[in-house]
Amino acid sequence: MTPKVEAEEAGTADGRFPILNEDWVGEIVLAIDDAGVPENIRRHGARFRNPARYVIDLGHGEYLLYGGDGELLDICRLRP
Numbered sequence: 001m002t003p004k005v006e007a008e009e010a011g012t013a014d015g016r017f018p019i020l021n022e023d024w025v026g027e028i029v030l031a032i033d034d035a036g037v038p039e040n041i042r043r044h045g046a047r048f049r050n051p052a053r054y055v056i057d058l059g060h061g062e063y064l065l066y067g068g069d070g071e072l073l074d075i076c077r078l079r080p
Contacts, residue, residue: 017054020070029066030055041065041076048073 010019012029019025030037032045032052041063045052050067052074057063061078 020054021066021072023056023064023072024070027056030057032065037063038078040078044076045073 010025011017012019012024013026014028017024017029032042032055034055036057037055041055042052045055045065048065048067050069050071050073052065053068054066054070055063056066061080063076063078065073065076067073
């Protein structure tokens with residue numbers, strides 16, 4: 001069972017954002033408009049009813065997209 005983390009108690013690994021989703025514990029979370037997020041990932045994230053606001057770069061062209069409320073929206077992979 002994954003422990004619940006209160007947003008007031010902890011932040012992301014780099015301290016930029018409060019924890020909105022348990023997946024974020026120990027991760028570096030980027031804002032969707034961060035220069036490190038590829039433009040095609042940003043465009044894809046904008047298509048959701050709850051548009052993507054946060055991204056976790058998993059490396060190897062893989063990204064997790066999250067809404068402003070911390071909801072996991074999609075797992076994306078860039079084509080080589």
